[in-house]
Amino acid sequence: MGPARALLSAALAALLLSGCRESREGLALGYLVNVTHGQALVGVEEGRFAEALGATPFTARQFGSGPAAMEALLAGELDMAYVGAAPAIVAHVRSGGRVRVLSGAVSGGAVLVARSARRPEELSGKKVAAPQIGNTQDVALRHWLLERGVRAEVFPLASSEILGLFARGHLEAAWVPEPWGARLVHEAGGRILVDERELWPEGRFPATVLVVTEEALEERPAEVAAVLRAHEALTERWRREPVEFAREVNTAFSELTGKKLSEEVLRDAFSRMEPTADPMASALEEMERRLVELKYLPRSDLSRLVARR
Secondary structure, eight states: OOHHHHHHHHHHHHHHHHOOOOOOOSEEEEEESSGGGHHHHHHHHTTHHHHHHTTSOEEEEEESSHHHHHHHHHTTSOSEEEEOHHHHHHHHHHTTSOEEEEEEEEEEOEEEEESSOOSGGGGTTOEEEESSTTSHHHHHHHHHHHHTTOOOEEEEOOHHHHHHHHHTTSOSEEEEETTHHHHHHHHHOOEEEEEGGGGSGGGOOEEEEEEEEHHHHHHOHHHHHHHHHHHHHHHHHHHHOHHHHHHHHHHHHHHHHSOOOOHHHHHHHHTTEEEOOOOOHHHHHHHHHHHHHTTSSOOOOOTTSBOOO
């Protein structure tokens, strides 16, 4: 077992042994403060989920990474979450199917940005980063390096740390979600070496999905359905009015981070994303194959990963 898989397995095993569903009312939703979680950012900021739930209490929590959000989900602190495909699959497998993918959210929106490298082999022996061990960009980066036989030093770092270290010349490259890819380019002098869309059939892959616990599906189906309807309405709104929706995402992003993205960064980041309710089951299967290849997971049955509606 590699060190990355060992760390991931230990954390999830501890959760499964000690975690239990909290005694609380209402529905709790988790998400990351990335524009790849645009429906969550706008839906929480504008009160769309709370409105959809009516009298049912609603709470929302922000997380720094997908694996951290899945820890909270498995510990019973959340009922639903927006998360990357890789943490969703890991949580599904490690929990014995307690975590299910309810809907797709975003396709695209992840890039490998480099300072000086123009070819894969130029990353050999260099310091590169991804947001956290086991997150979707970490899997993409390690798979890409493995396929090309490139040995680089991979560091798991928060996206904000990646930006600072990259700008100071301490990292050669980073595989990150938006808006961090656009920020590395426009604020830190980086250049896109790989747009992840180029590596998937038809340029589509599940950057973000909406997941739900088995308990929530069984115990509160009406509330789950209400959140799903709000999510689908936000997804359609993004599709119909992409420029206005991007600005609304930026407003929510700035409320949470204290920094509004420039129009240049916002436009660039959103040019690489597509809103979708399609969970892209075949791409999830490919993601699981990569997780197995990287020794994050054993080969598993994913037949129940995507929840039937």
